[in-house]
Amino acid sequence: GAVVSQHPSWVICKSGTSVKIECRSLDFQATTMFWYRQFPKQSLMLMATSNEGSKATYEQGVEKDKFLINHASLTLSTLTVTSAHPEDSSFYICSARFSSGAVYEQYFGPGTRLTVT
């Protein structure tokens, strides 16, 4: 299957600082990537859709100025959490869309655990 990596796998930062998370598709090109957030014992919550070469599309309730997304190449999307606060602590997961004919699948990265102190 297609492989997606994320870096870092975990990060601890102080309140008020910014953190950048990278998502890479390793063996395929992804014009579309997705960023999710997951709280303990809950399912995935879509935050935004990242489109290569254009602005990201944010879900309702997600602050675009706080969660900056850049998709500058066909294999890399980044999520920057700006001025992080403890309530931003969460598990962030990216996925990349892979098309096989008319079927679209998403392959997920291993996730990034963010802890804001």
Next chain:
Amino acid sequence: TQLLEQSPQFLSIQEGENLTVYCNSSSVFSSLQWYRQEPGEGPVLLVTVVTGGEVKKLKRLTFQFGDARKDSSLHITAAQPGDTGLYLCAAGAGSYQLTFGKGTKLSVIP
């Protein structure tokens, strides 16, 4: 908004037992995927089904897509502790975003 209802929400069984989890919707989907997620990791794609009535087998796991492409089931035979995890179904009506169910948390007790 298309909704995917997964049941049961939680399932705890003994090693060696069989189980079935379900994914239902009132919407028709062009494809449906099943993922397994272990704690602290990203979901891993298990299977994609696209044809109504389709059945796919992956070792002890059997996946079925409903004839009307509105529902799906995952059956595990002789469950093992390694099957423990959160099972998520996801479906697409078009070709863009996937809608995810809330998942079934499975615990297989040795």
